[in-house]
Amino acid sequence: MQFKVEKKIKDKLGRAGVLTTAHGVVHTPAFVPVATKAAVKALTPEMVRDLGVEIVLGNTYHLYLQPGDEVVRDAGGIGKFMGWRGPTMTDSGGFQVFSLGAAYGKGISKVLEVTDPSLMIPERFDDSDAPRLAKIGADGVSFKSHLDGSIHYITPEKSIEIQHNLGADIIFAFDECVSPMEETKYQEEALERTHRWAERCSVLHKSKNSQQALFGIVQGGRDEKLRKQSAKIISGMGFDGFGIGGSFAKEDMQDPVRWVSEILPEEKPRHILGIGEPEDLFMGVENGVDLFDCVAPTRNGRNGTLYTKRGKVNIMNAKYTTMRDSLDPGCSCYFCSNFTPSYLAHLFRGKEMLAGTLGSIHNLYFIVNLVKNIRQSILDGSFLEFKKEFAILYRN
RNA sequence: GCGUCGGUGGCAGAGUGGUCAAUUGCAAUUGGCUGUAAACCAAUCGCCUUCGGGCUACGGGGGUUCGAAUCCCUCCCGGCGCA
Numbered sequence: 001m002q003f004k005v006e007k008k009i010k011d012k013l014g015r016a017g018v019l020t021t022a023h024g025v026v027h028t029p030a031f032v033p034v035a036t037k038a039a040v041k042a043l044t045p046e047m048v049r050d051l052g053v054e055i056v057l058g059n060t061y062h063l064y065l066q067p068g069d070e071v072v073r074d075a076g077g078i079g080k081f082m083g084w085r086g087p088t089m090t091d092s093g094g095f096q097v098f099s100l101g102a103a104y105g106k107g108i109s110k111v112l113e114v115t116d117p118s119l120m121i122p123e124r125f126d127d128s129d130a131p132r133l134a135k136i137g138a139d140g141v142s143f144k145s146h147l148d149g150s151i152h153y154i155t156p157e158k159s160i161e162i163q164h165n166l167g168a169d170i171i172f173a174f175d176e177c178v179s180p181m182e183e184t185k186y187q188e189e190a191l192e193r194t195h196r197w198a199e200r201c202s203v204l205h206k207s208k209n210s211q212q213a214l215f216g217i218v219q220g221g222r223d224e225k226l227r228k229q230s231a232k233i234i235s236g237m238g239f240d241g242f243g244i245g246g247s248f249a250k251e252d253m254q255d256p257v258r259w260v261s262e263i264l265p266e267e268k269p270r271h272i273l274g275i276g277e278p279e280d281l282f283m284g285v286e287n288g289v290d291l292f293d294c295v296a297p298t299r300n301g302r303n304g305t306l307y308t309k310r311g312k313v314n315i316m317n318a319k320y321t322t323m324r325d326s327l328d329p330g331c332s333c334y335f336c337s338n339f340t341p342s343y344l345a346h347l348f349r350g351k352e353m354l355a356g357t358l359g360s361i362h363n364l365y366f367i368v369n370l371v372k373n374i375r376q377s378i379l380d381g382s383f384l385e386f387k388k389e390f391a392i393l394y395r396n
Numbered sequence: 397g398c399g400u401c402g403g404u405g406g407c408a409g410a411g412u413g414g415u416c417a418a419u420u421g422c423a424a425u426u427g428g429c430u431g432u433a434a435a436c437c438a439a440u441c442g443c444c445u446u447c448g449g450g451c452u453a454c455g456g457g458g459g460u461u462c463g464a465a466u467c468c469c470u471c472c473c474g475g476c477g478c479a
Contacts, residue, residue, distance in 0.1 A: 032431095034431075034432065036431095036432050037432085041432080041434090041435080042435070057431075059431080059432080062432080062433095091431045092431085093431095094431075095431045095432090096431095096433095098431090099431090099432080099433080100433070104433085105433095107437090107438095109429075109430065110430060110431080111430055133433075146433045147433090172431080175431095177431070217431090243431080245431070246431095248430090271431090272431090273431035274430055274431035274432095275430055275431085276430060277430060280430075292430095293430095293431060294430050294431080295429090295430070295431080295432045295434085296429075296430045297430095298432085299429060299430085299432065299434065299435095299436080300429065300430095302434080302435050302436080303428090303429065303434080303435075303436060303437090304435095305428085305429075314426085314427080314428095316425095316426090317425090317426080318424085318425070318426095348435095349423095351435075352435095353435070355435075356435045357435095359435090360435095
């Protein structure tokens with residue numbers, strides 16, 4: 001893998017670049033659709049490609065459980081297995097430590113909308129009996145499969161082995177995504193663990209002489225000291241690129257991202273994990289992020305929430321049942337070019353499978369194109385103007 | 397005409413003397429979704445309300461009872477059977 005910065009935003013950390021992998025080129029900043037189980041839900045690889053997508057991201061934990069990483073390896077790797085000819089990346093399973101662990105059944109997401117001190121857990125109470133499918137052990141994480149209840153112990157080494165079998169161009173170190181609700185003491189403890197795990201991932205990966213690029217993940221929550229410390233430590237481990245992971249608060253997300261980008265080596269790519277609402281894309285790019293993956297466009301698309309230049313709309317709202325005007329004037333995606341909101345509303349109400357497909361197509365097109373336009377604005381030297389123009393319409 | 401079973405909120409369908417403005421499902425209305433336990437989840441869903449409560453409701457009318465969607469009488473409507 002190679003990465004080259006083409007142009008930077010004046011006086012900012014942001015840049016446009018080109019990432020070259022064995023399976024093709026990615027123009028950054030880029031949006032990376034999520035294909036957890038080797039499928040971008042509701043879409044064929046051809047549709048995904050036609051939307052302008054250059055790279056997709058699969059998931060270690062999910063593919064390990066089903067169909068099994070060896071099946072994927074024997075099929076020629078994740079790209080070949082899923083019929084995607086371009087570059088691929090896999091997440092390490094670190095997010096499942098969070099989503100199936102501390103966040104399990106609690107409705108906690110990785111982005112907090114409001115910073116409310118009362119929401120913070122003052123002291124990590126003993127909730128070891130709380131139902132959860134992931135538990136952190138001595139040197140790894142014990143998962144109870146959501147599919148059949150079987151127990152699986154994933155260590156950093158195991159995550160890397162699985163990812164070697166999955167064979168994506170870019171893989172991630174096994175980390176612990178920490179809940180935004182955790183107190184500082186726990187953040188520190190988890191951060192040290194993530195650093196130890198990162199080192200182990202790096203050591204094993206290097207010993208295997210893999211052609212795959214390994215990205216280390218910076219954690220540290222919303223704490224400046226921890227974030228900077230993490231960025232320094234992770235940059236010193238010889239990774240090929242970096243992930244920025246963990247907990248964020250909507251209103252100050254840019255701070256951790258900036259702190260980290262200022263420290264990470266400029267010549268290596270940075271990927272913010274699991275972030276991808278339109279405003280966040282501008283925030284990330286401005287603060288030095290090259291790659292974004294996020295389930296939001298596809299999940300929202302399947303659930304009836306569609307992006308438009310004037311903000312998100314819920315196609316299930318009564319007013320759309322008869323609307324024949326364009327949902328998002330100027331949008332030239334396959335859905336907007338060929339169908340009416342009324343039709344899509346009907347498909348959703350009728351629970352037709354095509355609803356999720358058309359919703360995903362529109363949303364992915366919206367996000368991928370937005371990032372493309374952001375990239376172009378960097379090359380044109382008009383990023384800040386573009387950001388401002390977009391925000392004025394989108395927020396109304 | 398006789399017999400019989402039934403008529404409950406937009407629909408389906410529970411309830412069969414008080415805890416019933418009435419279980420549940422669907423529909424409807426609205427909200428949410430950020431490294432996917434997610435083609436998902438949540439709230440609302442008779443009218444009014446100063447959110448304490450008030451009012452009108454289980455085909456119509458009448459009755460029994462302290463109290464009726466629930467019991468009785470009668471009328472109307474529907475299914476089935478027999479003429």
